[in-house]
Amino acid sequence: MLSAKMSAIQVVYYEGFTGRADAAARMLCESGTDFEWTMAPVANMTCKGGTELDCFAPPMIMDGEMKIGQSIAMAQYVGRKFGFSEGLDADKALQYMLDLEDLNTEFGKAKAAGMEEFKKFLDTDPCGDRVSGRFGMWLSNIERSIAGPFYFGAKPTYVDFQMMSMFGMMKGRGIDKLQAAGKVGDLLAAYPKVQAVYTGIASLESAARMPYSDVLPGGYLMSDEEVAAY
Numbered sequence: 001m002l003s004a005k006m007s008a009i010q011v012v013y014y015e016g017f018t019g020r021a022d023a024a025a026r027m028l029c030e031s032g033t034d035f036e037w038t039m040a041p042v043a044n045m046t047c048k049g050g051t052e053l054d055c056f057a058p059p060m061i062m063d064g065e066m067k068i069g070q071s072i073a074m075a076q077y078v079g080r081k082f083g084f085s086e087g088l089d090a091d092k093a094l095q096y097m098l099d100l101e102d103l104n105t106e107f108g109k110a111k112a113a114g115m116e117e118f119k120k121f122l123d124t125d126p127c128g129d130r131v132s133g134r135f136g137m138w139l140s141n142i143e144r145s146i147a148g149p150f151y152f153g154a155k156p157t158y159v160d161f162q163m164m165s166m167f168g169m170m171k172g173r174g175i176d177k178l179q180a181a182g183k184v185g186d187l188l189a190a191y192p193k194v195q196a197v198y199t200g201i202a203s204l205e206s207a208a209r210m211p212y213s214d215v216l217p218g219g220y221l222m223s224d225e226e227v228a229a230y
């Protein structure tokens, strides 16, 4: 339930994992901003979004009069307000976050289509069918987007935090378990700048103060059956 205390910033999401609230929460932690993690029973919150608010579903940020949903918009809002937008080009920043969102969506669709399709997407040479080798094509595009060590140079911006959130979800939904089982090699090995952004954000001091260490709930992680079928 939403608390009555409206002075502190509230991050509205679920219990036990950070999911799509990860980037905003990480920036709040890193900047030392106090916030409340407010549970959002899904039916309740989507109902509220559908009837009372102009944000549809969790995650949301409630910052006084400002109530904002959509993880990309939240990352931009929190990043601008709490010091993670220095030296950034806002138009390219939006493009890069939407690129990451598209990659994550395609990743989910390929996985939902079955392990044969997922294998084509993740680890096959491109052959012009819009699935085969698509993960590598996206990764090389993202690699070219990053100036290094972060997207826009020396300092992390909200795009880097959003990148960590999206890759955190893809790692949990397949990459980590497939690699641990020896089904794929290191899928990020050829992309040192991508790796540097991920580890750069993961090793910030904020990691120690996140409300939860899991990005995804157990049911969203790749299952042993899926690993075996891959």
Ligand SMILES: N[C@@H](CCC(=O)N[C@@H](CS)C(=O)NCC(=O)O)C(=O)O
Pocket: 019, 020, 042, 046, 057, 058, 059, 069, 070, 071, 072
């Ligand atoms: N595009 C939205 C997706 C939001 C979303 O899928 N929210 C999920 C949790 S991660 C949810 O609670 N959905 C409830 C609903 O759609 O009713 C974002 O990036 O924030």
